Amino acid sequence: MKLYDYAYSSAGYRARIALNLKGLKYERSVVNLIKDGGQQHSAAYKAVNPQELIPTLETDGRVIGQSLAIVEYLDETYPTPPLLPSYPAEKARVRQIAYEIACDIHPINNQRVRQHLKALGHSEEEILSKWYAHWIAIGFAALETQLSGSKETGQFCHGDTPTLADICLVPQMANAYRFKVPVDAFPTLVRIDAACRALPAFAAAAPEKQPDAA
Amino acid sequence: MKLYDYAYSSAGYRARIALNLKGLKYERSVVNLIKDGGQQHSAAYKAVNPQELIPTLETDGRVIGQSLAIVEYLDETYPTPPLLPSYPAEKARVRQIAYEIACDIHPINNQRVRQHLKALGHSEEEILSKWYAHWIAIGFAALETQLSGSKETGQFCHGDTPTLADICLVPQMANAYRFKVPVDAFPTLVRIDAACRALPAFAAAAPEKQPDAA
Numbered sequence: 001m002k003l004y005d006y007a008y009s010s011a012g013y014r015a016r017i018a019l020n021l022k023g024l025k026y027e028r029s030v031v032n033l034i035k036d037g038g039q040q041h042s043a044a045y046k047a048v049n050p051q052e053l054i055p056t057l058e059t060d061g062r063v064i065g066q067s068l069a070i071v072e073y074l075d076e077t078y079p080t081p082p083l084l085p086s087y088p089a090e091k092a093r094v095r096q097i098a099y100e101i102a103c104d105i106h107p108i109n110n111q112r113v114r115q116h117l118k119a120l121g122h123s124e125e126e127i128l129s130k131w132y133a134h135w136i137a138i139g140f141a142a143l144e145t146q147l148s149g150s151k152e153t154g155q156f157c158h159g160d161t162p163t164l165a166d167i168c169l170v171p172q173m174a175n176a177y178r179f180k181v182p183v184d185a186f187p188t189l190v191r192i193d194a195a196c197r198a199l200p201a202f203a204a205a206a207p208e209k210q211p212d213a214a
Numbered sequence: 215m216k217l218y219d220y221a222y223s224s225a226g227y228r229a230r231i232a233l234n235l236k237g238l239k240y241e242r243s244v245v246n247l248i249k250d251g252g253q254q255h256s257a258a259y260k261a262v263n264p265q266e267l268i269p270t271l272e273t274d275g276r277v278i279g280q281s282l283a284i285v286e287y288l289d290e291t292y293p294t295p296p297l298l299p300s301y302p303a304e305k306a307r308v309r310q311i312a313y314e315i316a317c318d319i320h321p322i323n324n325q326r327v328r329q330h331l332k333a334l335g336h337s338e339e340e341i342l343s344k345w346y347a348h349w350i351a352i353g354f355a356a357l358e359t360q361l362s363g364s365k366e367t368g369q370f371c372h373g374d375t376p377t378l379a380d381i382c383l384v385p386q387m388a389n390a391y392r393f394k395v396p397v398d399a400f401p402t403l404v405r406i407d408a409a410c411r412a413l414p415a416f417a418a419a420a421p422e423k424q425p426d427a428a
Contacts, residue, residue: 050355050359050360051314051318051353052356053318060303062306062307064303064310065310065314066309066313066314066317068309068317069306069310069313072305072309073302073305073306073309076302076305077302088290089274089276089278089287091286091287091290092276092278092287093276095280095282095283095286095287096278096279096280096283099282099316100279100280102313102317103280103282103317103320103321104267104321107317107318107322113322116345120336120345126334130334131334134330139265142264145264146264
């Protein structure tokens, strides 16, 4: 099992957490998003993933891109421990939380989008304060309302075992901390993030624990 | 079953296609994204969906936001006809295609993002030509490579029955046509989109067929 990955890719971070939670051994092939103008744009990597995005998982003769497709595949193929609850309505709640991050926060703030904003004339400072922090604040505010107001929230986003929702939350919180986006207004997210990071599977997946970390 | 929806919401469009493919009757509650400064920001709708985004499905006493969470829920709860293949590796392919659109094209071009770009000083013309068209072109180019190069592509994105991938593709193609983004370079996408729109479930879900269409 081979994961094309980069320490500071938060989508890659999701895949690492899922692989660790499942107790799966995997080889990492580092695709450095900074070096050589972005190694994800190399012909070799484009042949693996035409989207030129991280991560990609090679397993069982298949090549799977998109972190959430990877997590769902791992959950179906290696069911223990489950990363989604059993009941469809509960699965829907977990997926809703996951997609709020994976669709409506992360991709808008992704490296290629920030690079494009720079090409359109925005300064690094403006991109950080008026874009990056803006989408995190809006997204986290909605999540805080939902998570703090639901009895289904437990030690983690859904109950007392980690799920796909936590797999998305932790890397997004790491991005917020890394770029010093204030999180004081989101105590439930802060609490759940800390609970996750106390688990070895999450801790070992952290960007700073990867050999390619700066 | 009640769907909070707007004719021109492409995420709402996805939910409508899925409901139609499943043959489910549903009531629509229109949340007009233009009127009243955006009815999705009303206190009443925020109580339903703190994200202030469309669509939301109310069913079986649950409130489900995020279109893909809605589609997966419907597929689990009403299994016929299936919207995902049976095998995990094939599911992963379908989800990968779906997420390439639902994470990496659509949210970056969504109305609230365009409004924010306008607030940062960009003209409508610039937003359309240097942003909206840009992300569609990049995303569609990757999809065209993947779909045209795979034997698993059939009449539809995966085989000869519509799946979650087609449910995401058709509304994104509609956005491209609506804003006159060129699609000549993507013949496989054009072909699959036309095949989908020939089906009654897709046709009836089209924005222009909704009572709240302009």
